[in-house]
Amino acid sequence: MLKFRGSQHLRQRLICATLSGKAIRVDGIRERDQNPGLRDYEACLLRLIEKVTDGCVIEINETGTSLRYKPGLVTGGSGLNHDCGKSRSIGYFLEPLVCLALFGKKPLSISLHGITNDGVDSGVDVWQQVTLPLIRQLADIEKDGLQMKVYKRGAPPGGGGEVHLSVPVARALPPISLTEEGMVKSVRGVAYAVRVAPAAANRMVDGSRGVLNELLADVRVFTDHRSGAEAGASPGYGLTLVAQTTTGRLISAQAVAPPAAKVHPHEGQQAQRDVGVPEDIGRTAAHALFEEISRGGICDSAHQGLVLLFCALGPEELNEVRLGPLTPHAVRTLRHLKAFFGVTFSVKPQAASSTIFLSCIGAGVKNMSKRVS
Amino acid sequence: ASALFSRRAADLQSYIYGTSALADAAKKNGRRRGAESESEGDDEDGDLFRLRNADEAGSDSAAPDLDADDALDASALPLAELDVSRWAEDGAAEQLRNRFVTGDWTEGEARD
Numbered sequence: 086m087l088k089f090r091g092s093q094h095l096r097q098r099l100i101c102a103t104l105s106g107k108a109i110r111v112d113g114i115r116e117r118d119q120n121p122g123l124r125d126y127e128a129c130l131l132r133l134i135e136k137v138t139d140g141c142v143i144e145i146n147e148t149g150t151s152l153r154y155k156p157g158l159v160t161g162g163s164g165l166n167h168d169c170g171k172s173r174s175i176g177y178f179l180e181p182l183v184c185l186a187l188f189g190k191k192p193l194s195i196s197l198h199g200i201t202n203d204g205v206d207s208g209v210d211v212w213q214q215v216t217l218p219l220i221r222q223l224a225d226i227e228k229d230g231l232q233m234k235v236y237k238r239g240a241p242p243g244g245g246g247e248v249h250l251s252v253p254v255a256r257a258l259p260p261i262s263l264t265e266e267g268m269v270k271s272v273r274g275v276a277y278a279v280r281v282a283p284a285a286a287n288r289m290v291d292g293s294r295g296v297l298n299e300l301l302a303d304v305r306v307f308t309d310h311r312s313g314a315e316a317g318a319s320p321g322y323g324l325t326l327v328a329q330t331t332t333g334r335l336i337s338a339q340a341v342a343p344p345a346a347k348v349h350p351h352e353g354q355q356a357q358r359d360v361g362v363p364e365d366i367g368r369t370a371a372h373a374l375f376e377e378i379s380r381g382g383i384c385d386s387a388h389q390g391l392v393l394l395f396c397a398l399g400p401e402e403l404n405e406v407r408l409g410p411l412t413p414h415a416v417r418t419l420r421h422l423k424a425f426f427g428v429t430f431s432v433k434p435q436a437a438s439s440t441i442f443l444s445c446i447g448a449g450v451k452n453m454s455k456r457v458s
Numbered sequence: 459a460s461a462l463f464s465r466r467a468a469d470l471q472s473y474i475y476g477t478s479a480l481a482d483a484a485k486k487n488g489r490r491r492g493a494e495s496e497s498e499g500d501d502e503d504g505d506l507f508r509l510r511n512a513d514e515a516g517s518d519s520a521a522p523d524l525d526a527d528d529a530l531d532a533s534a535l536p537l538a539e540l541d542v543s544r545w546a547e548d549g550a551a552e553q554l555r556n557r558f559v560t561g562d563w564t565e566g567e568a569r570d
Contacts (some may be wrong), residue, residue: 090481091527112481115528180533205532268566269558299551300558331559340537372545373537378557381569387534411474414533420479432471438569441470 086110087424094417095127096181097390099134101425103141103156103185104398104450111152122149126172133167133178137185137193158453161189161254169199171244176206179216179250183231184394186252187224190454193252201238201246202277202323204341207387209235209248210275210325215337219388223395225259238279238311240321241344257451261396261404263383264442267332272297272374274306274327276367280320283310285363289324292367297326297374319344322363324370328378336377336385340370380409381440389415393430397422399447407442426450 089098090113102109115121123131123145131143131154140157169178175197186193202208207216213233221231230253239246274293278286286308297304306326311317323341330336342363377385384392389408393415396404408415422428426448433442544550555561 088481093527093529095531113527207534265570301560372542373540375545375554376540376542379554390533412535416474419474424479434470
């Protein structure tokens with residue numbers, strides 16, 4: 086039994102525990118917080134894991150500050166449904182869900198309800214345009230296997246989005262060698278607007294173009310304006326930009342208009358002004374994309390943890406990747422991968438490009454239910 | 459976050475693996491770890507007393523404190539953590555010219 090403290094990195098702990106078959110115990114979850122214990126979204130995630138696995142044991146103490154998790158086998162299955170709540174967006178749940186479902190017994194097909202885009206987690210556009218293609222490559226899956234459809238969008242705080250995800254079963258992971266960044270050849274994007282004027286999407290596109298066209302002409306941003314039942318319960322808009330490089334790498338950045346209701350009452354007026362107009366959201370997204378490109382590496386900061394996870398799960402040969410400055414999430418991921426799988430990465434910073442080469446011998450994690458074939 | 463990048467491989471490697479993810483492992487070699495790296499804020503063992511404020515600040519705020527036990531579980535960096543504003547200055551985008559196909563290809567390929 087592996088013991089951890091605190092609520093940090095819970096999703097990756099659950100992924101690693103399930104894939105390594107090791108039971109974990111997490112103590113001291115927000116024990117000094119005014120509102121101690123697991124949050125509703127974490128409980129929601131545990132319920133989701135219960136749905137897609139068979140035979141797992143989850144025990145939580147009375148105050149919710151201790152969690153014991155004994156993993157079961159991932160079963161997958163179709164026709165599933167899950168309400169992701171309104172605290173975190175669907176992106177929070179997708180990461181553990183996809184990672185686990187790849188090692189399931191049967192392909193997974195599930196409808197997720199909740200917030201599709203917010204400022205904390207990767208939105209569904211990032212997932213469709215960057216994360217899923219990346220996972221397809223990392224896990225060597227055909228294009229039509231791993232798919233996601235956005236039926237309804239939902240902005241915070243009301244949510245009301247609906248996403249349908251299908252994940253095939255991976256047998257074993259291929260060796261990973263991603264070290265060439267390439268040069269940015271095009272930028273694609275999606276500007277979404279729900280329950281606001283359709284012009285907001287076009288104005289965001291204009292704002293981002295003003296910045297991006299200075300360096301690149303090949304910029305195409307699609308607008309996705311939704312109304313009525315497809316638009317969820319709250320107004321919102323945001324922009325996701327994806328830079329494509331000559332070596333096929335994808336770098337994403339997103340900017341989302343903050344939800345109106347979350348503005349603090351005493352600084353309401355000020356905050357309202359800071360939020361700015363759609364053009365500013367467009368410019369911010371473009372600037373964030375520049376920042377991600379300047380950080381370097383074969384993926385953006387949001388995907389570092391995922392790439393490292395797949396390297397560690399990979400076959401027992403050399404897996405190597407090149408990343409920009411490591412995010413706190415990536416560093417925690419490295420520590421957890423060592424704790425669960427005993428995989429230690431060799432870290433070689435390259436001064437000239439300020440990127441980091443990480444390589445490891447994978448743990449050779451196989452799909453438990455496909456062992457015979 | 460850019461502070462995480464160190465030019466010396468040994469520094470970075472020991473920074474990453476100097477702290478264990480496991481709670482019990484951290485307790486066992488806590489003393490050795492404390493001697494190695496003073497700067498780590500993770501002090502659930504050695505010190506008998508510690509400031510409560512420091513704990514609470516890290517618990518629920520959006521800013522990711524790497525060593526906080528209850529740091530927010532989000533894979534993406536918050537927009538506030540990215541140095542976005544520097545690209546708003548005039549001519550800042552030119553620094554990235556060689557990372558785009560519109561720039562100098564030999565410069566760009568020299569990175570790989």
